[in-house]
Amino acid sequence: MDFGYTPEQNHLRKSIREFVEAEIRPHVMEWDETQHFPVEVFRDLGKLGVLGAVFPESLGGAGYSYVDYSIIMEELARVDPSIALSVAAHVSLCTNHIYLAGNHDQQDRYIPKLASGEWIGCWSLTEPEAGSDAAGTRTTAVLEGSSWVLNGGKTFTTNAHVADVCVAMAVTDRAASSHGISAFVIEKGTPGFRVGKKENKLGMRCSPTGEVLFADCRLPSSQLCGARGEGFIDSMRILDGGRISIAALSVGLAQGAYEAALKYSKQRKQFGRFISEFQAIQQKLADMATEIAAARLLTQRAAWLKDQGNSVNKESAMAKLYASEAAVRAADQSLQVHGGYGFTKDYPVEKFYRDVKLCTIGEGTSEIQRLVIARQLLKSGC
Numbered sequence: 001m002d003f004g005y006t007p008e009q010n011h012l013r014k015s016i017r018e019f020v021e022a023e024i025r026p027h028v029m030e031w032d033e034t035q036h037f038p039v040e041v042f043r044d045l046g047k048l049g050v051l052g053a054v055f056p057e058s059l060g061g062a063g064y065s066y067v068d069y070s071i072i073m074e075e076l077a078r079v080d081p082s083i084a085l086s087v088a089a090h091v092s093l094c095t096n097h098i099y100l101a102g103n104h105d106q107q108d109r110y111i112p113k114l115a116s117g118e119w120i121g122c123w124s125l126t127e128p129e130a131g132s133d134a135a136g137t138r139t140t141a142v143l144e145g146s147s148w149v150l151n152g153g154k155t156f157t158t159n160a161h162v163a164d165v166c167v168a169m170a171v172t173d174r175a176a177s178s179h180g181i182s183a184f185v186i187e188k189g190t191p192g193f194r195v196g197k198k199e200n201k202l203g204m205r206c207s208p209t210g211e212v213l214f215a216d217c218r219l220p221s222s223q224l225c226g227a228r229g230e231g232f233i234d235s236m237r238i239l240d241g242g243r244i245s246i247a248a249l250s251v252g253l254a255q256g257a258y259e260a261a262l263k264y265s266k267q268r269k270q271f272g273r274f275i276s277e278f279q280a281i282q283q284k285l286a287d288m289a290t291e292i293a294a295a296r297l298l299t300q301r302a303a304w305l306k307d308q309g310n311s312v313n314k315e316s317a318m319a320k321l322y323a324s325e326a327a328v329r330a331a332d333q334s335l336q337v338h339g340g341y342g343f344t345k346d347y348p349v350e351k352f353y354r355d356v357k358l359c360t361i362g363e364g365t366s367e368i369q370r371l372v373i374a375r376q377l378l379k380s381g382c
Helices: 007-023 025-034 039-047 066-077 081-101 104-116 174-180 231-265 279-307 313-343 349-360 366-380
Strands: 121-124 140-144 147-158 165-171 181-187 193-198 209-220
Touching: 007 025, 007 039, 007 066, 025 349, 039 081, 039 104, 066 081, 066 231, 066 279, 081 104, 081 121, 081 147, 081 165, 081 181, 081 231, 081 349, 104 165, 121 147, 147 165, 147 181, 165 209, 165 231, 174 181, 174 231, 181 209, 181 231, 231 279, 231 313, 231 349, 279 313, 313 349, 313 366
Parallel strands: 121 165
Antiparallel strands: 140 147, 140 165, 147 209, 165 181, 193 209
């Protein structure tokens, strides 16, 4: 067993950290306050290989492993979880769906543009009445001649308002239940396809989230992504990898909150002593550091297993569940260490505290993760 990182992985972490510190950290609060999505910075991440992280070089990707990708997600979220969230949706969901389920023509057409950052992607599964119950999709796609006609709407789509291409799920055979949902690739500007309301969110505010709407949106049959009726099944496979990215995002957010608390505890004095000298503060720091280390190991284990070609349904759910809930605790304890100052926007912990709750909701709530884990335990008996 080897728990160390390779020299290449250490270099990757260093290069991403240097970029984030120089290009993102100075603007975090400004982007958060104005809900500004930094398109040019996002495209620069494409030049660094981040947006094509887990895709082969033959398609314009960086050829990184999922362990490498987890390192990238950690470093982004350590400074701005919003940017990490948009990267996760772009890479793990939109581009990865085309890579895993799309045909060669779709892969060649879309992945190089998405991997380079020339195009930004979004992925639409959730609907107003189909959240955790994703199989309850109401958006429809009807085959008319050689074209599919989509009608309906999706909500909570990350990158909706900046995306050049969207992968969306729609019902093609109501009687077939989860095997009657298909995936489609829709380009920006397609007649009948538009974005709707942009959500005004508690946290992750520079990552745009909103509706995508279809009104007699006519697509050629070539835009069907994957086999007809297998869109939902493919989505579940894609979410296995996506949950690794959210687990890594959670670890990075928790790390950022912990570092903020550690730094503050060495600067803040009460009763004539630095608060880091008090046992109550030391215990909070110890608990945070321990839980972050555990969450990182769970996440890296899931990433390593995926790199080996194993099913990670249970492992990615475990990593996402534990890391996201550990991150909530870390943000809470970090704010407590800061006291009243943590409740102001003068310190980064205030934003971590707002951002972190999405980690226990997006890409499957904690409750859904527990169901996924339990089903696998009952199936395997161990």
